Amino acid sequence: MLQLKHVSVTFNEGTPNEVRALQGLSLDVKHGDFITVIGANGAGKSTLFNAVAGTVPVDRGRIILNGKDVTNQPEYRRSLDIGRVFQNPLVGTCPGLTIRENLSVAAMRGKHLGLLPGVKRKNNEWFYQLLKSINLGLENRLDTDVALLSGGQRQAITLIMATMMKPKLLMLDEHTAALDPNAGALVIDLTVKLAEEYGLTVIMITHSMHQAIAVGNRIIMMNRGHVLFDASESERESLSYHDLIERFRSLQTGDELSDRAVLS
Amino acid sequence: MTTNNVSKRILRRVPISGFLVRVLVTTLIVGGFMKYFGVSIGALGQGLAYSLVGVSVFITFRILQFPDLTVDGAFPIGGAVCAALILKGTDAELTLLYAFGAGAVTGLITALITVFFRVEGLLSSIIVITGAYTVTLRVMGARSNIPLLGERTILTPYQKEMRSWLIENYGREMRRHSNNLVEIIVFTMVVIIVLLVLNAFMHTELGLMLRASGKNSQVVRSFGVNHHLMTILALMLSNGLSGLAGSLAVQQFGFADVSLGFGIIVRGLAAVLLGEVLLRPHSIGQHILSAAIGMIIFDVSRAWVFAALELPTTDIRLVSALVVLTALAVPNLIDRWREWHKRRVVNRRKEQGQLDVAAKAR
Ligand SMILES: Nc1ncnc2c1ncn2[C@@H]1O[C@H](COP(=O)(O)OP(=O)(O)OP(=O)(O)O)[C@@H](O)[C@H]1O
Numbered sequence A: 001m002l003q004l005k006h007v008s009v010t011f012n013e014g015t016p017n018e019v020r021a022l023q024g025l026s027l028d029v030k031h032g033d034f035i036t037v038i039g040a041n042g043a044g045k046s047t048l049f050n051a052v053a054g055t056v057p058v059d060r061g062r063i064i065l066n067g068k069d070v071t072n073q074p075e076y077r078r079s080l081d082i083g084r085v086f087q088n089p090l091v092g093t094c095p096g097l098t099i100r101e102n103l104s105v106a107a108m109r110g111k112h113l114g115l116l117p118g119v120k121r122k123n124n125e126w127f128y129q130l131l132k133s134i135n136l137g138l139e140n141r142l143d144t145d146v147a148l149l150s151g152g153q154r155q156a157i158t159l160i161m162a163t164m165m166k167p168k169l170l171m172l173d174e175h176t177a178a179l180d181p182n183a184g185a186l187v188i189d190l191t192v193k194l195a196e197e198y199g200l201t202v203i204m205i206t207h208s209m210h211q212a213i214a215v216g217n218r219i220i221m222m223n224r225g226h227v228l229f230d231a232s233e234s235e236r237e238s239l240s241y242h243d244l245i246e247r248f249r250s251l252q253t254g255d256e257l258s259d260r261a262v263l264s
Numbered sequence B: 001m002t003t004n005n006v007s008k009r010i011l012r013r014v015p016i017s018g019f020l021v022r023v024l025v026t027t028l029i030v031g032g033f034m035k036y037f038g039v040s041i042g043a044l045g046q047g048l049a050y051s052l053v054g055v056s057v058f059i060t061f062r063i064l065q066f067p068d069l070t071v072d073g074a075f076p077i078g079g080a081v082c083a084a085l086i087l088k089g090t091d092a093e094l095t096l097l098y099a100f101g102a103g104a105v106t107g108l109i110t111a112l113i114t115v116f117f118r119v120e121g122l123l124s125s126i127i128v129i130t131g132a133y134t135v136t137l138r139v140m141g142a143r144s145n146i147p148l149l150g151e152r153t154i155l156t157p158y159q160k161e162m163r164s165w166l167i168e169n170y171g172r173e174m175r176r177h178s179n180n181l182v183e184i185i186v187f188t189m190v191v192i193i194v195l196l197v198l199n200a201f202m203h204t205e206l207g208l209m210l211r212a213s214g215k216n217s218q219v220v221r222s223f224g225v226n227h228h229l230m231t232i233l234a235l236m237l238s239n240g241l242s243g244l245a246g247s248l249a250v251q252q253f254g255f256a257d258v259s260l261g262f263g264i265i266v267r268g269l270a271a272v273l274l275g276e277v278l279l280r281p282h283s284i285g286q287h288i289l290s291a292a293i294g295m296i297i298f299d300v301s302r303a304w305v306f307a308a309l310e311l312p313t314t315d316i317r318l319v320s321a322l323v324v325l326t327a328l329a330v331p332n333l334i335d336r337w338r339e340w341h342k343r344r345v346v347n348r349r350k351e352q353g354q355l356d357v358a359a360k361a362r
């Protein structure tokens, strides 16, 4: 359902600050995949999401979503099929609007905007149940300004907003990093449940190796703008937590060595 | 000992009692109105005419978080269009709509420059203001001033009746206030209608998306809406309101002038800030209303300062600046004083507690 063909993203090209965040990355995501993505800080994981969503332009390569070339489509057009939770908990919700208003904005995905009421009474029960499912007590605070919530609470609401209209592709960027262990576990369970229930294709970035192994059907490790390895089915089954840690370690020491080699 | 305690408690209470502050403020306001009645109702009429500028600035600066100065151009264009059309014999009521349209087009141009050429909002609005000056002159037929003497405006139909009603009921002395009273009544009607419509709009799907777009455009894009369209819509709405305010002001003054918009953005900002500081609004409707009321408060209190100090009108700029400064500084100082006071009370309790412990130990 999603193909990336030799996608490159470079920031600040031609300046001393040039960063080649994605370097000819190729990836083929199948319908119904639940992919976990791991990789060191700065590996380009978030940039991969931004390229797919259209938040950053790509220099080279093509992005094909549902058989359609979307490489040059603006972000707001692609987003009809894409639900996203951002790494930064503050990016996914609108401060100054209440929880109910935020959910109402999310409920307008793909709808024609008109002069009907923006907050609809018929959605009240739906919103209540959605918030109840994350068990943070937010169902009783629907009219609270989102700016007054904690980062974790906002992130949980972002997940609801991203999934409630059942997008085809769901991209989660460390969406449990800001949550306490209980809420984090709950949200992961919820993510898996929603993915199954709605038949979503999910790509989930995580720094937790346990999580990467525990959920999904495919693991991708990224490094320096490349896919280092891509394990699915049987290969993934045989991959243990320690294998993964080992690979992660070797990748980092390897880099250090090569850096030193270059510098000396 | 007990009386001492009681008096202490009262002293501690008095300065922070919100009720007393409110009583004091109300007394001052009523007193000001009684003492400077003529001045006050004149300023009230003007404040009402300009109040939509406050709302306009609220939409761009607060809802959209877009520093738009186009108001300085949209306001005189609205006034000029209104005056030119009235001279041509158009219904005065209808000219309000045209003035809104003219302001909206001005805002549209700023929005397009910003969106298509990626020019910063501040810059593109300065470009538009500069060009708008010429457009205003053109609309006014290359004159810098159009008098509306003897023309029918939205105010004139009621002036005669108001005068005779005042003379009948309150004596000849009140006659000179009749035009002001008509202004207040007519403008209040217009402003209330506009604010009600605007408030309703802000609660529609489009209005909600517009508010969301200003707070966080990423969210809006993530849910399939082009945030540039929201920017365009908001700028048109905002400057349309300024154009409308311009047409009200022109009909109040009885003339249109190219220099009418000069520095109007500052007044709009002052209105928004005053409204927020003094009325502490929460909901979107309250915010819109307090931006409008902020303008009225600004105009009336400025008029009082003038009347009380018997200043020449040439001092208007400095007085404006000082009025805004006072309104912003005083609540801040009160808050800080409260904070300080609370800390002092807590400290005193702590000391007392330690003394008690020491006494017990002994
Ligand atoms: N907007 C930007 N401008 C300039 N450089 C950027 C920008 N966004 C990302 N980068 C750079 O691109 C590289 C990849 O960043 P990215 O955010 O994709 O990393 P990541 O894998 O998500 O890391 P983390 O695990 O820390 O979130 C980094 O070196 C970063 O400095």
Ligand SMILES: [Mg+2]
Residues within 6 Å of the ligand: A045, A046, A047, A087, A173
């Ligand atoms: Mg990241």
